[in-house]
Amino acid sequence: MVSVVLVIVKTLKHKYMKRLIVFILAVFVVLDGIAQQNAGTYAFANANSFARVAALGGTSLPLYDSDLQVGLYNPSVITPDMHNCLTATYVDYFSDINLATVQYSRTFNKAGSFLATVEYHNYGKMFEASESGVLGDRFSCNDFVITTGWGRQLGEKWSIGANFKFMGLQYESYHAGAIAVDVAGSFHTENGWVVSLAARNVGMQLYNNFDTRFSPVPFKLELGASKRLAHLPLTIIVVYDDIQKWDKVYSDPLHLYDKYDESTGQVVEEKKGVKFAKNLMSHIVVGGELNIGKHFALRGAFNYGQRRLLRAPETRSLVGFSVGMSLKVKMIEISYSRSRLSITNSPNYFTIALNLDEMKKK
Numbered sequence: 001m002v003s004v005v006l007v008i009v010k011t012l013k014h015k016y017m018k019r020l021i022v023f024i025l026a027v028f029v030v031l032d033g034i035a036q037q038n039a040g041t042y043a044f045a046n047a048n049s050f051a052r053v054a055a056l057g058g059t060s061l062p063l064y065d066s067d068l069q070v071g072l073y074n075p076s077v078i079t080p081d082m083h084n085c086l087t088a089t090y091v092d093y094f095s096d097i098n099l100a101t102v103q104y105s106r107t108f109n110k111a112g113s114f115l116a117t118v119e120y121h122n123y124g125k126m127f128e129a130s131e132s133g134v135l136g137d138r139f140s141c142n143d144f145v146i147t148t149g150w151g152r153q154l155g156e157k158w159s160i161g162a163n164f165k166f167m168g169l170q171y172e173s174y175h176a177g178a179i180a181v182d183v184a185g186s187f188h189t190e191n192g193w194v195v196s197l198a199a200r201n202v203g204m205q206l207y208n209n210f211d212t213r214f215s216p217v218p219f220k221l222e223l224g225a226s227k228r229l230a231h232l233p234l235t236i237i238v239v240y241d242d243i244q245k246w247d248k249v250y251s252d253p254l255h256l257y258d259k260y261d262e263s264t265g266q267v268v269e270e271k272k273g274v275k276f277a278k279n280l281m282s283h284i285v286v287g288g289e290l291n292i293g294k295h296f297a298l299r300g301a302f303n304y305g306q307r308r309l310l311r312a313p314e315t316r317s318l319v320g321f322s323v324g325m326s327l328k329v330k331m332i333e334i335s336y337s338r339s340r341l342s343i344t345n346s347p348n349y350f351t352i353a354l355n356l357d358e359m360k361k362k
Helices: 004-010 015-032 053-054 069-075 272-282 305-311 356-362
Strands: 085-090 098-108 112-130 131-152 158-170 174-188 191-208 220-228 234-240 286-290 296-303 322-327 332-339 350-354
Touching: 053 069, 053 296, 053 322, 053 332, 053 350, 069 085, 069 098, 069 112, 069 350, 158 305, 174 286, 272 286, 272 305, 286 305, 296 305
Parallel strands: none
Antiparallel strands: 085 098, 085 350, 098 112, 112 131, 131 158, 158 174, 174 191, 191 220, 220 234, 234 286, 286 296, 296 322, 322 332, 332 350
16 A cells, blocks of 8 residues: 555655645554554543534544634644634533643744643542442542644645644552654635544553553544535534444443344344444534624534444433534633533533734734
């Protein structure tokens, strides 16, 4: 495959196209050596931390509109228009679990545009316990991710970007840490098309004092496309999530809803075509953003894979659906969203964004 791509590169005349092909080739060479699937230790690295991202399905969004929230998951959309912008997010998750994130971006003429992000996850206070019961002492559990992102435009339609991140956790006296990079490339046109390919969490563990086993970083590969309609202020977004893992259909042997034949007492196996369709749809995330005027937007998405993973089969619910909105008041943009992750509760996301340069002008 590498030799074929090299031949294609030699035949191309446009220098920016050559750079993009070489960039994509380098990405796949790196990914070719990665055999690990998503792991539990660092699963928090893929947690949603922003209102807009959560409202639009929780994946790497192919949106080229200078939003810092999108830049964390898709560094190829980090642009000079983000210069001196700041965002802060608070997530009221489940029970006493809370997430907080702060971002800041600056652009340097020769080096490109940079985005710094600090994510902090707090799981509240827990009681120390043993086989005999609660011991009485309380301790805290925290995760964090520190990310430095870089983006640069190649020509009028192409852009690339990368994130370098350090992720760690502290649970009582136990701790672990890992490093990872994200790489992404985007193609965007004047008529509203944006296509992005992002490889997230290509990395390794550095230390771990509570588990002798190797804990891989939760790598994932995503391909997305968006189109802003010509005669309606609506942007349609479609993302193919988890390219690196085809089989996402899990059948719980304790929940045989719609799979049990009462007349024979046998478990009915799904047809191959049905399983293929479920697997395919489990990778697809569909969302949309409707702009009403210049200062108000409505958002929504459906993540079928998330619904299959988190729903209760016997209960009707909106698991997998997410909605949100944003309102700009003077120089401050406020975003809010709810993402249905269980049949009993939905996290609330609040993000505040502001341009510090605009505030100085006022």
